[in-house]
Amino acid sequence: MIYTDTWxxxxxxxxxxxxxxxxxxxxxxxxxxxxxxxxAVVLHCLPAYRGLEISDEVIEGKQSLVFPQAENRLxxxxxxxxxxxxxxxxxxxxxxxxxTKANSSQRATRLGRLFLL
Numbered sequence: 001m002i003y004t005d006t007w008x009x010x011x012x013x014x015x016x017x018x019x020x021x022x023x024x025x026x027x028x029x030x031x032x033x034x035x036x037x038x039x040a041v042v043l044h045c046l047p048a049y050r051g052l053e054i055s056d057e058v059i060e061g062k063q064s065l066v067f068p069q070a071e072n073r074l075x076x077x078x079x080x081x082x083x084x085x086x087x088x089x090x091x092x093x094x095x096x097x098x099x100t101k102a103n104s105s106q107r108a109t110r111l112g113r114l115f116l117l
Contacts, residue, residue, distance in 0.1 A: 007052055041064070
């Protein structure tokens, strides 16, 4: 697994020029990915600055799980908000799911409930 993050997070804008200098050359790109095992996957917690920390070819490539990763995080956050706002049924706490037939939102919500317990 190859995991990268944005070089400049929200709240760090004042450090942007220094960070761009410090991290120059550390891009996850096809050349780096070619050195990894063929079954390696790429993750990024977004937002991604393409051409800096990750190349277009990698983030859009067949080994990228960046967008499913973001979708799973979205469902988890929705479940967490539902629990925190007292909407237990919306978070799936009062409903049963059918094992492998559960969709990604239901699975992420169950993970969120485990995290909260």
